[in-house]
Amino acid sequence: MVQIMAQVKVLLVDDEKDYAVTLKERLQLRGYDVQAACTVEDAFEAADSSNPEVILLDMKMPGMDGADVFNRLKSSHPDVEIIIVSGQGAMNERAKEISGRAFDYLIKPVEIQDVARKIQEAWEKRSSRLPEGGRDAGGKDAN
Amino acid sequence: MAQSAKRYWNMKVYITALMVSITLSLLVVTLVVSHVWLKNFLREETRSQLSWQMENTKNNVEYFVKVKLSALKYISSQYSSEELLNHETLYKCFTAFKRDFGDVVDLGVIDADGVMRSYVGPYNLSGNDYSNHEWFQKTVVEDTYVSDVFTGYRAIPHFAIAVKKPSPNGKGFIVIRATIDMATLQNLITAVRLKEKDDVFIISQKGVMQTPSRIYGSVLGKYPMAVPVNQPGVNIMDLDQPYGSGGIRGYAYIKNTPWILVAVIMSRADAIIGRIFLKELLSVFILSLLIIFAATIRMAHVMVNWIKEADRKRENALTEIEHSSKLASIGRLAAGVAHEINNPLSIINQNAGLIKDILEMSCESMNVEKFHAFIGEMKNKDKFIQLSNGILDAVNRCRTITHRLLGFARRMDVTYELIDLNETIIEVIGFLEKETIFRSIQLVKDFAPNLPAITTDKGQLQQVLLNLVNNAIDAVDRGGSIEVSTKQKNDTTVVIIIRDDGPGIDPDILDHIFEPFFTTKERGKGTGLGLSISYGIIKKLSGIINVESTPRKGTVFTVELPVKDAQHYKERPNGANYGSG
Incomplete structure (x- = not known):
């Protein structure tokens, strides 16, 4: 199956708890260091405490506009790569506004291979952009 | 007819x-x-x-x-x-x-x-x-x-x-x-x-x-x-x-x-006048009377035919507009529904994927030891039951949505039935509740208990309510509130009130909001037909739709509906399509 690779730190933000938990477990099986947050507050907290490298963000979160969540995460963690996951095919104006700054976006339901690949790509992009020191230990022997 | x-x-x-x-x-x-x-x-x-x-x-x-x-x-x-x-x-x-x-x-x-x-x-x-x-x-x-x-x-x-x-x-x-x-x-x-x-x-x-x-x-x-x-x-x-x-x-x-x-x-x-009038003018008089009658009847006929034709054209245009409005509201629903369905689909996808992962991993050679324990911990009966339940729950969610949608689509046809007004409203709100949650809008339901069942066209009424609540959602800011309430006005009338605390409607505009093609939304956002069609539908249902608005305080739409649609009992409205739902 999948090569167990370096512990890429991933944060999953989605209000569907079942989805988030299962996806977390599946990504864990694939060797990622995954955390799940089901509310906006949890997401910010988790982002601050565990400093993820890649965030999978659902644009439709109760209590706060997805674009606002995106902006806040980006501003507090400028290095993080965010992959937008949306339940709707069409994006609203604000989502389009920020989509340029996101690494990519996926439409639900997502295939695990696609998610894993995107995370990998996002992590590689981040790694190539950042100097060696900025990377977490253990991320080195990827590939 | x-x-x-x-x-x-x-x-x-x-x-x-x-x-x-x-x-x-x-x-x-x-x-x-x-x-x-x-x-x-x-x-x-x-x-x-x-x-x-x-x-x-x-x-x-x-x-x-x-x-x-x-x-x-x-x-x-x-x-x-x-x-x-x-x-x-x-x-x-x-x-x-x-x-x-x-x-x-x-x-x-x-x-x-x-x-x-x-x-x-x-x-x-x-x-x-x-x-x-x-x-x-x-x-x-x-x-x-x-x-x-x-x-x-x-x-x-x-x-x-x-x-x-x-x-x-x-x-x-x-x-x-x-x-x-x-x-x-x-x-x-x-x-x-x-x-x-x-x-x-x-x-x-x-x-x-x-x-x-x-x-x-x-x-x-x-x-x-x-x-x-x-x-x-x-x-x-x-x-x-x-x-x-x-x-x-x-x-x-x-x-x-x-x-x-x-x-x-x-x-x-002047004695001769009578004779003159009788002899010479009477025939002229009668002749002109006949001409007047003939011309007038002909003219009335032509005019009424024009009116008839104009009425028919207008009716056709209205039907077309109504149809396109239905399509527009379906389109709007579609986006919401897609999101609603995609979420449980994702759950099913991931849960089934995880089951597969676990089973596949168990069959494979576990070359990484530290994951072995993790797999072992997951690979038990409870885990599978939990994942299956998740799938079943998600399927249920999808079914609810598709059933509701089917019900809505079916009621696009004109059909009168005995309905529970409160339930009807709840069904409509069900479509929009998610959106209110995402935008942190407080949706207050204040339904009068023991409302009499009313005879009306459920589908059309839902279209109106959907339109009104949608407008309210568009009007209020994040964190605002919308109140939907019902009450009985008297033995023959029930009232639905949709109140929002949005910015209100300018008094100059208020007089025009039921006019066709009048919209304050951005180009492409609204057809300007929603309220005029709502108005037409409520009228067709023998009801009254009213609006009151205070700038910076909010807007109240009031829909009064007869418990028994008198018009429905007297004569079925034009184009009524019975039994096709």
């Missing part, structure tokens, strides 16, 4: 009645005005004609008398008293007189004592004494005289024309007298054209009838009216009652005679 046919029929009748009454009244006004005008014209005409005829007659009589008087004067100047007293000479004079002027009955010479000394004529008047007769005395005083009509010795009404001839020596005189029958005088005045009821006659200045009158009796009778004042020319006045209104009386003093010509025209000049 029958009702609209009746409506058009009524419209036709109404237009026809209106047009006919307008044209008829105009026609009648024209008739009345022309009648009055004609009447006045004819009266004026009668007056001037009478005046003219009387003037002529008066002149004729004057001329007649003048000629006779001149002849007498001529005789008086040409012959001496002796000659005139001679019967032979007098006879010659009389024959010449009669030959040249006619009309004279006799010729006589009277001496200063008033005794008829010489006489030529049909009566035996020689030796008669006239000294007491008025005409003789007047002639003596005035030299020439025209007498009133009198009977005298001969007992036949006549009048005398006399000339005094003084003797050459200055002492004494004789009087030459000619008499003329009253009938001659009467003939003179018949030149005035008369009708059956009219009358023309001569009276003396003393008020004695000089010629017979149809109204006032025979000759020498008393003229019962006041003798008119002497005025030159012909005078015409309106006849007093009881001689009939509309009649006229004319009189003229005849110069150099004691007479007054009087004419009474009783026949009403």
